[in-house]
Amino acid sequence: MHIGIDLAWGANGRTGLAAVDDDGRLLDSASVRTDAEIAGWLDAHGPAVVVAVDAPLVVPNATGRREAERLIGLVYARYDAGAHPTNRSRPWMDPPRGMQLAESRGWSVDPDHTGTEQRPVCLEVYPHPGMVGLFGLGRVVPYKKGSFADRRAGFERLVGLIETLPALDLPRSAAWASVRERLAAATRLVDLDRLEDEVDAVFCAHLAWRWARRDGSLVVYGDLRQGYVVAPPPPEQPPTPRGAPGGAVAAAPIEERPPVGVGPWRGEWPEGEQWDPELLRQGDSRNVVDAYRYWRMEAIVADLDARRHPFSVAIENWQHDLNIGSIVRTANAFAAATVHIVGRRRWNKRGAMVTDRYQHVLHHDDVAGLLQWARGRGLPVVAVDNVPASVPITAYDLPERCVLLFGQEGPGLSAEALAGADAVVEIPQYGSTRSINASAAAAIVMHEWVRRWAR
Ligand SMILES: C[S@@+](CC[C@H](N)C(=O)[O-])C[C@H]1O[C@@H](n2cnc3c(N)ncnc32)[C@H](O)[C@@H]1O
Numbered sequence: 320m321h322i323g324i325d326l327a328w329g330a331n332g333r334t335g336l337a338a339v340d341d342d343g344r345l346l347d348s349a350s351v352r353t354d355a356e357i358a359g360w361l362d363a364h365g366p367a368v369v370v371a372v373d374a375p376l377v378v379p380n381a382t383g384r385r386e387a388e389r390l391i392g393l394v395y396a397r398y399d400a401g402a403h404p405t406n407r408s409r410p411w412m413d414p415p416r417g418m419q420l421a422e423s424r425g426w427s428v429d430p431d432h433t434g435t436e437q438r439p440v441c442l443e444v445y446p447h448p449g450m451v452g453l454f455g456l457g458r459v460v461p462y463k464k465g466s467f468a469d470r471r472a473g474f475e476r477l478v479g480l481i482e483t484l485p486a487l488d489l490p491r492s493a494a495w496a497s498v499r500e501r502l503a504a505a506t507r508l509v510d511l512d513r514l515e516d517e518v519d520a521v522f523c524a525h526l527a528w529r530w531a532r533r534d535g536s537l538v539v540y541g542d543l544r545q546g547y548v549v550a551p552p553p554p555e556q557p558p559t560p561r562g563a564p565g566g567a568v569a570a571a572p573i574e575e576r577p578p579v580g581v582g583p584w585r586g587e588w589p590e591g592e593q594w595d596p597e598l599l600r601q602g603d604s605r606n607v608v609d610a611y612r613y614w615r616m617e618a619i620v621a622d623l624d625a626r627r628h629p630f631s632v633a634i635e636n637w638q639h640d641l642n643i644g645s646i647v648r649t650a651n652a653f654a655a656a657t658v659h660i661v662g663r664r665r666w667n668k669r670g671a672m673v674t675d676r677y678q679h680v681l682h683h684d685d686v687a688g689l690l691q692w693a694r695g696r697g698l699p700v701v702a703v704d705n706v707p708a709s710v711p712i713t714a715y716d717l718p719e720r721c722v723l724l725f726g727q728e729g730p731g732l733s734a735e736a737l738a739g740a741d742a743v744v745e746i747p748q749y750g751s752t753r754s755i756n757a758s759a760a761a762a763i764v765m766h767e768w769v770r771r772w773a774r
């Protein structure tokens with residue numbers, strides 16, 4: 320297990336914690352305050368191998384700055400990702416809290432060590448240079464400073480970038496789903512402050528895993544004697560000119576970014592509210608149809624809203640079924656009006672390929688909530704499952720305005736859902752299996768609706 324810690328320099332600030340497994344998958348993340356809480360969280364998460372700490376560790380100098388800060392400044396200051404000077408002149412830096420933590424846990428701080436369970440290593444890292452170097456940014460993402468709207472936009476961008484790191488496997492992570500939920504619910508700067516340490520810790524944990532993998536993507540700036548910082552080498556391309564909106568992502572691809580999409584817009588930029596200047600400048604690698612290339616996300620949603628079909632899709636979510644993401648993606652492809660998640664609020668987003676951001680996704684605690692929503696709008700609920708009372712969909716007069724309700728792998732639809740629905744339909748089968756995969760069934764039924772009603 321590898322750990323990321325965004326450690327508050329003083330004893331009262333918030334500290335972000337994150338753990339990834341040996342394959343780099345995010346296991347958990349949290350935000351705590353006291354030394355005891357940090358120790359408790361670490362104890363609960365098993366033996367560490369590599370720990371990446373965003374806080375000074377080795378600080379031998381009484382005044383001035385460390386050689387590591389000079390070196391980081393040399394390569395990263397022009398990307399606004401330089402380092403503040405650190406020395407022992409401040410009471411909270413003598414000794415540094417990071418070093419106290421490493422000593423109390425028995426972690427080596429020697430960057431010559433690769434780390435093992437018997438001999439874990441703790442390294443000082445900086446997320447800012449880390450992000451610029453790893454994501455190939457033209458300038459640091461502004462998520463720490465500014466107005467609520469600016470910071471929120473910076474956060475959205477940052478979490479989107481972190482989601483491009485496949486090793487973290489974030490679509491499967493409940494901890495990340497919670498981060499996403501809290502970001503979506505944030506209305507004040509303090510909400511973003513609370514998230515910041517946790518998101519930084521997740522990124523630090525990824526750096527820790529990279530160190531363990533020894534893949535050569537990290538460099539030690541400085542040394543054990545004078546203090547050091549571990550960060551990736553800087554991007555190859557020059558920084559985005561100052562004043563350019565949003566601290567742009569450079570065209571240089573990061574190693575994990577799939578080679579999809581379109582590059583920067585060629586020629587004169589088009590005029591209109593729908594165009595996103597950042598995408599025009601940097602290219603668009605999102606999972607959108609060509610007609611929406613370079614469009615702002617809100618503009619795409621507004622355009623879809625004007626022509627969505629009058630059927631909605633609902634899915635029971637009692638078990639975090641993997642199919643749910645695929646069903647949401649298909650609902651998006653067929654322009655369903657809304658998607659309803661019934662049951663657990665957190666649903667498994669793997670498979671949705673971020674298509675949920677272009678959908679209106681509503682949650683209901685139980686089937687009664689969904690039925691109430693549908694009845695209030697005069698929408699019949701069509702349950703889809705192959706149970707004894709089901710009518711073959713081929714013989715069923717599928718209404719144009721309706722809610723299609725699907726069950727999960729294993730249990731299928733709950734008794735409550737089957738009893739409360741206005742109709743129960745099935746896809747006729749001819750082989751030996753009891754049922755088909757839930758997301759395949761949903762795709763067939765949604766297409767059946769499209770075949771009958773789409774114009
Ligand atoms: C694995 S199936 C449910 C189990 C199934 N009722 C059984 O008897 O084994 C999971 C979900 O996939 C969908 N599904 C799978 N096969 C289906 C079929 N032939 N007709 C309708 N829905 C089906 C339904 O929404 C169902 O709730």
